[in-house]
Ligand SMILES: Nc1nc2c(ncn2[C@@H]2O[C@H](COP(=O)(O)OP(=O)(O)OP(=O)(O)O)[C@@H](O)[C@H]2O)c(=O)[nH]1
C-alpha cells in the first residue's frame with residue numbers, strides 16, 4: 001500500500017438532517033441500544049470518528065456530516081472536505097418522499113464537488129428507515145427513491161442498501177459497504193497469514209522435481225487454500241469491523257521473510273510480494289513463487305479481485321523473488 005493509497009482514509013456520511021446518519025453509526029460501531037438511538041441529538045456541524053482504532057485506526061476515519069441546511073451550504077463551499085476519500089455513504093429517509101427532491105439536489109452537488117476534486121470514492125446509498133412492519137406501506141417510496149437514485153448515480157460505482165435500525169440490516173449492509181471500501185485490509189491479512197507461510201514451506205521442501213501432474217495438483221491445492229483463507233479472513237475482518245479486535249483471535253503477523261505491498265500504478269492497482277530466503281536455507285524460488293502466486297490468486301478471488309497480469313523475478317544471487325500481480329476489482333453490484 002502506497003502512502004497515496006493510505007491517505008485515502010475518509011468515509012463521509014452524507015444526507016439531510018434526521019435521515020439517520022448518526023443512528024446508523026451508533027448502532028453499527030457503538031452498538032448503542034434503541035433507546036439511546038431514539039434520543040440522539042442532531043449533529044452540529046460535523047463529527048469525526050475513528051472506529052476500532054486498534055485495527056483500522058491508522059486509516060478509517062468517518063466524517064458524519066450534520067444535515068441541517070446551513071451546514072450543508074457550508075460543506076459545499078469547502079472542497080477540502082471532499083478530498084482523500086475512500087467512500088461516501090449517502091443516507092436517505094424512505095419515510096420522507098417529500099424530501100426526495102432536496103436529497104437529489106444535495107447528492108448531485110456533492111458528487112459534482114467530488115468529481116471536480118478528481119476523487120473516485122466507492123459510493124453506497126442507504127435507503128434508511130425501511131422499518132419492519134411498515135414495509136408494505138413504504139414499498140412504493142422505496143421503489144421511487146431507487147429510481148431517482150439510479151438517475152443520480154448513473155454509471156458510477158454504487159451499491160444500494162436498504163436499512164432500518166429496528167432489524168439486522170444496519171449490521172449486514174454496513175459490513176458489506178465497509179468491506180467494499182477497504183477490501184485490501186482483508187486481502188493483505190489473508191495473504192500474510194502464518195498458515196500461508198507453513199504451506200509454502202511444506203511445499204517448497206517436498207517439491208524436488210515435480211511432474212506436470214503433481215504441479216497441476218499443487219496448483220489446485222494452492223488455489224483452494226487461498227479461497228479458504230480469503231473467506232476466513234473476510235469473516236474475521238467483518239467481525240472485527242463490527243465488534244472490535246478479539247484478543248483470543250489475534251490478527252496474524254506478517255512472516256518476516258514475506259513482504260506484501262498494495263500499490264496504485266498507472267493502469268490500476270497491483271500487489272507486490274517479496275520473499276526472502278532464510279539465512280542458511282536452500283529454497284526453490286521458482287516453485288515457491290508459483291505456489292505463492294496460486295495461493296494469492298485464490299485469496300484474491302474469494303475477496304472479489306481478479307488478476308490480469310503478472311511479473312516474476314528471481315534475484316541473481318537467488319536470495320529472494322519478487323512477484324507482482326495486476327489487479328482488477330470485481331466486487332459485484334448488489335441491489336435489493
Ligand atoms: N423509524 C426509524 N427511525 C429512525 C431510524 N434510524 C434513525 N431513526 C430516527 O431518526 C431520527 C434522526 O436520526 P439521526 O441519526 O439523528 O439523523 P442524522 O441524519 O444524524 O441527522 P443530523 O445529525 O441532523 O444530520 C432519530 O430520532 C432516530 O431515532 C430507522 O431506521 N427507523
Ligand SMILES: [Mg+2]
Nearest residue numbers: 021022042043
Ligand atoms: Mg447526526
